Structure formats: C-alpha cells, structure tokens
Amino acid sequence: MKTPVELGFKFERTIKPTAPFNFDATFYKPGHFPSGDNDWSPGVRWQTTLWKGVPLGLVFENHGSIASPLIQISIFADRDLENSFMESILEELKYRYNLQMDLSEFNSKFQDDPQLGSIIQKWLGMRPMNYGSLYEYLMIAIVLQNATVRRSVNMLQALFENYGSLLAFDDKVLYCCWQPQSIHNTPEQDLRNLKVGYRAKSLKRVSEAFVSKEIDEFVLREKNPEDQRTELLRLYGVGPASVGYILFDVFHQMDYLAYISPWEQKIYSKLFLETEIDSPFSTDYLIKYFTERFCGYRMLAVNYFWEDLFWKRKQGQVDWLEKLIRL
DNA sequence: CATCAGGGCCCTG
DNA sequence: CAGGGCCCTGAT
DSSP states (O other): OOOOEEOOEEEEEEEOOOSSOOHHHHHOOTTSOOOTTEEEETTEEEEEEEETTEEEEEEEEEOSOSSSOOEEEEEEESSOOOHHHHHHHHHHHHHHTTTTOOOHHHHHHTTTSTTHHHHHHHTTTOOOOOSSOHHHHHHHHHHHTTSOHHHHHHHHHHHHHHHSEEEEETTEEEEEOOOHHHHHTSOHHHHHTTTOTTHHHHHHHHHHHHHTTSSOHHHHHTSOHHHHHHHHHTSTTOOHHHHHHIIIIITOOTTOOOOOOHHHHHHHHHHHHOOOTTSOOOHHHHHHHHHHHHTTOHHHHHHHHHHHHHHHHHTTOOHHHHTTOOO
C-alpha cells in the first residue's frame, strides 16, 4: 500500500442544482461496482478526480431538499488553488453530475405512463452522471469487458494500486486516477502481469489517444451523437456497448439507445414485457419498442427503470436478478 | 479434474 | 456480417 498524500488545503463552495433534484439517486448508483476512488453514505459522496493534472478530493453534501436543492462541495488539494482553477472545476462538476439538467419535459411527458410514472415520482430529480472524466470512464469500460464483476473490480483495483495515487482527505483514503501518460509509457507485459489479459492493449492504445490529443473530451462534448459515436469507435478496444454507456453517462445523450447487451436484453424483456428471463425478446424488437414508448428520452427512461431495479435489489427485493449478476 | 462462459471487441473469411 | 480467439476466474 502506498503512503497516502495528505490533502491539507480545503475550499468550500455551494452549488444550486436545478429543481427537482434527488441527491442520493444522483450521487450513488447501486448498479455500479464498487471502485476505490469514491465512497457514499446517504447525503454525502466522496470522490477523487484529477483535474488539469492536480489530484483533488471532493466531498459533496446534501444541504437542501428535492424541491429546493443545495449542495455543499468541499474541494481538498495538496496546494493552494487559484480562483480561476476553482471556477473551472466547479463548472466541470456541474457538467459531469448534470446539475443544471432540465427534467421538466421528461417528467411531464411520462407522468402518466403506467410504469414509468410511479418510478419518476419515486426518484424525482434523479440524473445520470459521470463521476470522472471521459478517460476514467473508458478505463472502466475496458475492464468491464467480457469479465465477471469481481474480476472487473480486481483489475481496476490493481490499476489504481500500480498507477494511481492514494489521497487522504476528510477522514477517507481513496485512490485517484493516473495520467494517461503513465499507462502509455508502461510495457504491455507489465499491465498483463496485473491480470487484465488482452485488455492491456486497449488500455495502452486508449491512453495513447489521450496523450497524443487524438481524442479530446471537451471538443467531443460539442459534437452531435453520431459524430461522438464515430470518434469513440475509432478507439481501439471501444465498441458499441461501451459507446452506448459513454454517450449517455458522459455526454448526456438522453435518447441514444442503439445496442443492448445479452444480459440487458434479458432484464429489459422481463422488466418491460414480463417474459421469463430465459426467453427474452430480440434486441431489435426491444429497441423498436423503446422507440415507440419512450421517444425522445429512450435511454433516460430505460435508465430510470434500471436504477429503480438496482435500488430494489440493494434492499434484497429482486431474486430473479441475482441469477443474471455473476460475481 | 476439465470445461465453459462472462456486464466485448478485434479480426478474418 | 458471422464466428473464432482472447486473458483470467469461478461455477459446474
């Protein structure tokens, strides 16, 4: 275990998200696997991030309500931070966590949907979020591929331990992501020794794309979904499944739904069409079905069901789902 | 013990 | 455009 870096400088700010805003359903996703760079308890999320090369510890605290939201953000660093830096990270966090999102059209459009209506009520103000950068998301997307949950967790942990840094702030010790440069400079065999398997090549090639500025998250944000898709698919090791997650979570494309993986197919069929999990509808059919029912917000609508399902699972209420989740 | 598929993707034919 | 191969692991 590395010696943690003490983040001795603390800065406090507040952000007012658009209402309605559900703090916990936005800042914690029970369907995500645990990762060493964050922690959560009701009303508080801890998160590390690397911003402009500076490792930061972030603490988000719920100081408001759904109708009148307020978040207190504490930013911990190992140095004094200039005002312009602070402003830039705050703007970035608003983007990443979708804090200015306008959900009113979605909420009113589907309030009378026989299933979605009550889910919206239950999770009013929940937003999809990307808790880190596009680069960090890609690293996770790669370790997710063709692996069980436990193995993905182990791969990410090994990467943190070997290339990340350990940060101590607010009585937490969490890993912070590495610079793309460090993986770019690493021999493929060193990565393979961490048991990431053939993904070593993808991790290296994607890191290289960031080092060479072949890909730029901020440029991509301004493009339309089709161009974003095309550019992401050019990255070695990034295919349709990863692109789907990234367009939604990272680039906030609420209607992009072009690919459904086998396990999602089973879950969706059961959830929306009440099939047995062993005999799901085809993915083509499901996509057509979503297009008719949730047009304009296909992915967001499906995501509301998804999050609701995994919150229920967290409370031990969904037996059939356990068979589909391989630990 | 051996076999196999897993929260994909690349490459080949 | 379908299908084999890829690293490693735990389930069977």
